[in-house]
Amino acid sequence: MEQPSDTSFKFLSLGGSNEVGRSCHVLQFKGKTVMLDTGIHPAYQGLASLPFYDEFDLSKIDVLLISHFHLDHAASLPYVMKRTNFQGRVFMTHPTKAIYRWLLRDFVRVTSIGTTSSEKDENLYTDEDLADSFDKIETIDYHSTMDVNGIKFTAFHAGHVLGAAMFQIEIAGLRVLFTGDYSREMDRHLNSAEVPPLPSDVLIVESTFGTATHEPRLNREKKLTQLIHSTVGRGGRVLMPVFALGRAQELMLILDEYWSQHADELGSGQVPIYYASNLAKKCMSVYQTYVNMMNDDIRKKFRDSQTNPFIFKHISYLKNLDEFQDFGPSVMLASPGMLQNGLSRDLLEKWCPEDKNMVLITGYSVEGTMAKYIMLEPENIPSINNPDVSIPRRCQIEEISFAAHVDFQENIEFIEKISANNVILVHGESNPMGRLKSALLSNFSSLKGTENEVHVFNPRNCVEVDLEFKGIKVAK
Numbered sequence: 001m002e003q004p005s006d007t008s009f010k011f012l013s014l015g016g017s018n019e020v021g022r023s024c025h026v027l028q029f030k031g032k033t034v035m036l037d038t039g040i041h042p043a044y045q046g047l048a049s050l051p052f053y054d055e056f057d058l059s060k061i062d063v064l065l066i067s068h069f070h071l072d073h074a075a076s077l078p079y080v081m082k083r084t085n086f087q088g089r090v091f092m093t094h095p096t097k098a099i100y101r102w103l104l105r106d107f108v109r110v111t112s113i114g115t116t117s118s119e120k121d122e123n124l125y126t127d128e129d130l131a132d133s134f135d136k137i138e139t140i141d142y143h144s145t146m147d148v149n150g151i152k153f154t155a156f157h158a159g160h161v162l163g164a165a166m167f168q169i170e171i172a173g174l175r176v177l178f179t180g181d182y183s184r185e186m187d188r189h190l191n192s193a194e195v196p197p198l199p200s201d202v203l204i205v206e207s208t209f210g211t212a213t214h215e216p217r218l219n220r221e222k223k224l225t226q227l228i229h230s231t232v233g234r235g236g237r238v239l240m241p242v243f244a245l246g247r248a249q250e251l252m253l254i255l256d257e258y259w260s261q262h263a264d265e266l267g268s269g270q271v272p273i274y275y276a277s278n279l280a281k282k283c284m285s286v287y288q289t290y291v292n293m294m295n296d297d298i299r300k301k302f303r304d305s306q307t308n309p310f311i312f313k314h315i316s317y318l319k320n321l322d323e324f325q326d327f328g329p330s331v332m333l334a335s336p337g338m339l340q341n342g343l344s345r346d347l348l349e350k351w352c353p354e355d356k357n358m359v360l361i362t363g364y365s366v367e368g369t370m371a372k373y374i375m376l377e378p379e380n381i382p383s384i385n386n387p388d389v390s391i392p393r394r395c396q397i398e399e400i401s402f403a404a405h406v407d408f409q410e411n412i413e414f415i416e417k418i419s420a421n422n423v424i425l426v427h428g429e430s431n432p433m434g435r436l437k438s439a440l441l442s443n444f445s446s447l448k449g450t451e452n453e454v455h456v457f458n459p460r461n462c463v464e465v466d467l468e469f470k471g472i473k474v475a476k
């Protein structure tokens with residue numbers, strides 16, 4: 001980046017622009033530098049999965065804010081803190097930090113698969129790096145404002161997953177809102193994203209679903225439970241690849257309730273539901289601890305029943321597949337969510353040759369991952385242990401999104417409420433992002449040429465967006 005002039009605001013993505021994955025954005029104004037998120041790209045491995053950190057002098061960063069614990073937003077943080085010249089302060093919400101610890105330990109374990117020394121060099125960081133970084137991460141409460149040398153920032157509810165935050169950042173009177181990943185739909189356990197009380201000059205917003213529309217939530221829940229019920233009814237197995245934490249807990253709330261309502265057919269172990277993850281127990285304890293940060297609905301249930309809603313009646317935990325007796329129909333929520341490797345991939349390879357089984361995708365599948373590929377219903381898939389071996393795929397493939405990203409209507413309504421004159425789109429593949437940009441420009445076309453004209457940007461990685469803010473007053 002060039003040295004910014006006194007009135008120029010600069011935006012630069014090191015990752016996560018015109019793509020989904022490795023989110024990392026940099027803001028500069030009046031000599032202050034803020035970094036937003038430090039993710040990895042789930043379709044790549046090792047150093048190739050990182051944002052383009054070489055393209056920016058990380059020693060300039062004053063504050064680094066992490067929106068939520070998903071790997072594409074948080075997983076390269078230990079690398080930034082321990083393996084680069086970064087010296088700034090790092091903030092995230094309490095639940096994000098609690099989950100980050102377990103999640104990244106698992107991530108280190110899963111990615112540290114190299115056995116030769118050259119493969120080991122590809123490891124992004126070690127357990128010690130992670131532990132060291134953990135102690136230096138500061139936490140921020142929702143609706144509280146921190147001030148670090150003139151950079152003020154406030155965390156707001158973003159929905160999406162437990163602990164997810166939008167950050168409104170204020171530097172010398174200029175206000176920028178970063179949504180991270182967000183959802184506006186009421187969910188079983190989370191508060192939906194809120195509109196900050198103060199206006200913003202710049203909005204940096206996700207564009208995952210572009211101009212697509214979600215079916216109403218109740219329809220999707222019904223479809224989900226009916227598909228699963230009919231599959232297990234004909235003796236099939238259901239594999240639901242899920243990210244270990246976050247949306248998986250929402251799906252478990254839906255399934256546990258449905259199993260209770262159909263206990264005569266499904267309950268008492270007739271059709272077991274498993275949550276298979278190395279992290280299962282630890283993660284659930286975090287959820288059980290943070291019920292007070294969830295929505296009124298689930299808190300009321302907790303108060304009324306005096307039992308924790310995240311202690312499930314019909315779901316058992318599996319740490320690995322050694323303890324799994326694979327007889328008869330079952331439902332398996334297994335991580336990782338994009339079938340890249342690990343438990344969910346092993347089960348995919350085991351179950352996909354049988355046509356009565358079903359793979360049910362509920363998350364967002366990133367380009368280049370097995371989850372994205374399987375939705376094309378290929379005849380065969382390569383085995384993870386030996387890519388020369390191909391496995392016939394005859395099982396049913398279905399997709400019902402519970403990814404908790406806004407759809408077009410929800411996104412545009414929120415963007416209108418924020419009414420920033422500058423909108424920067426991030427976190428979307430090029431095509432859906434381009435379509436969203438066109439739709440926004442036509443939506444705001446009546447303001448064209450007026451002082452309220454809305455400018456929409458869809459920059460690529462490492463391409464600067466430069467905005468002039470001459471009129472910013474430092475009132476208040």
Ligand SMILES: [Zn+2]
Binds near residue numbers: 068070073160181
């Ligand atoms: Zn996310």
